[in-house]
Amino acid sequence: MVVFFVDTLEFEGLGNRSYLAGGPSAAVVIDPPRDIAQVIAAAARRGVRIAFVAETHVHNDYVTGGLELARVTGADYLVPAGASVAFARTPVADGDTVTVDEGLVLRAIATPGHTPHHTSYALTEDGRGVVAFTGGSLLIGTVGRPDLVEPRLTEQLARAQHASAHRLADELDDEVAVLPTHGFGSFCSSAQAEGDATTIGQERRTNDALTEDVDTFVAEMLAGLDDVPAYYAHMGPTNAAGPAPVDLTPPGRADGEEIASRLASGEWVVDLRSRVAFAEGHVAGSFNFEGQGKLATYLAWLIPWGKPVTLLAETPEQVADAQRELARVGIDRPAAAATGDPADWVRVGEQLASFPRARFADLAQVRGRGEQVVVLDVRRDSERAGGYIDGSVHIPIHELRGRIGEVPDGSVWVHCAGGMRAAIAASLLDAAGRDVVAVDDGFEAATEAGLSLTRPDPDGAG
Structure with a gap:
């Protein structure tokens, strides 16, 4: 029997997960993040070659690292055939299979709904289904939202989500693990998911998409859809065009004069410190997005797209973490950064602002x-x-x-x-x-x- 593994890479700030799955010598990466170094490191720890990189869909909530990961590793880049993209890839259609390692086969299952071209992947071990990578289709207790592509398609895609969930439940055994990309706080989920792990059998018993008739399910889903983060409008086109490699080299250091100048010119200065520290003393005109909160989601949602941003933090490591998080949603290359004592972030003679x-x-x-x-x-x-x-x-x-x-x-x-x-x-x-x-x-x-x-x-x- 093949000994297979699945490693989960979790991105709490975006509410998403990526997966590295394989056998003794080779693996596939499902829905990789923009910053691919950690994926490569995970494969190195396992001692496996990344043979395939697979996307479940063209993502609307983050910039993928799939194209770059495939280029760096030489892996085949599997992208749903129905997705309109501007780069070379291996198109996968419903029923297509690839052998990841001896005895480990990945099968594409068309599961439209989150997007028209959405594709899930079932991993089989010696012919027995063991894992389903469901992307934005079947999630934990819910499904991916259907309203991110085109308003006129929303109801049609909602009905497709219902059908896709039933197809997965019909074709896969109860014990098959369900490993979605979205649903851990992501706004790509149509409802707040509960729990951390699930199986086809558990979803069959508890997921509305599998317990309600299609009309009831669609009506309830459409009534419950929440606001869409503004930056989502930029993610799909970026991913379809083929994202550039990420540049995580440290930004230039800014002093009080430069920070004041950037504020005066209308740029954003973002303080990553805790809200307690910010309230006690901050650069007047700066904004507080905690580095430990949902930084990427809320900063990308609020900032005018393309506006230069300067990052302020206690340590260079906090700036680096924020830079990596922001790159995942297409906010690349901070204009500048400053760390250390906030008193050094203002010009000589100026005082920090505060509020209770x-x-x-x-x-x-x-x-x-x-x-x-x-x-x-x-x-x-x-x-x-x-x-x-x-x-x-x-x-x-x-x-x-x-x-x-x-x-x-x-x-x-x-x-x-x-x-x-x-x-x-x-x-x-x-x-x-x-x-x-x-x-x-x-x-x-x-x-x-x-x-x-x-x-x-x-x-x-x-």
Whole structure:
């Protein structure tokens, strides 16, 4: 019997996974990240040759490293035949097979829905199915969203997702492991996935795509689709054209004068430190996107595409980590960077800016004293639908930069569900000259603090 392995490469910031799978001497990489060094290192640890690189689809949420990985390793680059791409590859159609290693065969299964050309791959060991790499098709408890290609195709693709899920369930045994690319926090998932691992049998019992009729499933999915990150519009075209190799050499070092100059010219200066450190002291006009949060998702979502960005952090390692994360979504080559003491990031004689942080209990006390403050909710529509603070203003974080003028006058207490997005919003408001307080608290604490909440009628009546 062949001894096969599957190594998972997880990218928490984007909510995605890539996979290295193979036998004693050769392997296939499924949906590789832009920064391919870690994939090559994983193969080296296994002592295997990367014989194939396979894409399940042209990705809408990140820049692939597949083309470059295939070039560097000499691997065959497997891309669904229906995908329109501008580079040489090995097109794969439904039913095509490749032998990864002796006794290990990878079979392409057409699973349209997330995209029209989406393809899953079943790995068989001596003829027995063991793993299904399902990309953006069958996920853990859900499926990939169908609305990222063309609005007019959304319902058609949603129905295709239902059919594709059933095809996988019909053709694969219950014990086959399901290994999706999306669904671990990715906005490519049509619903929030629960759990970390699954099988065909488990999905057959619990996944709506496999337990509901197609009309019910489609209606519920379309009603639940959330906002699409703005940068997704750039990912598909970049991947179809063939991404350039990533350049992760360190950016040039900026001093206070250069940082001020870049801010004055309208460039973005992004502080990667914790929201606590940022609130205590930061360069006026800079924005706070925590390096340990969903940096790539939210920075790429909010920044005007192509705008130069300078990174500020405590250490060069934090800059390097952020640079790698941002390259995965096509934000290449920071204009500059600075590390160390924030006091060195401003010009001589200038002071760092700051703003207060608070809890919902503090907000309740302020309201209890009759003070008039603006409460700004920057959660998404779907989150607010579950309940919101009475009298609060709602502007989702990804819309705030263009709608700051709609925020009423006065002190702005900004909150989200946990604190990270509130910190981003507070930095945007602070840079715009507003008096801001960042509420760094879980939303459940709002009720505990005695704040009055409105809970909309699920049927839309109020």
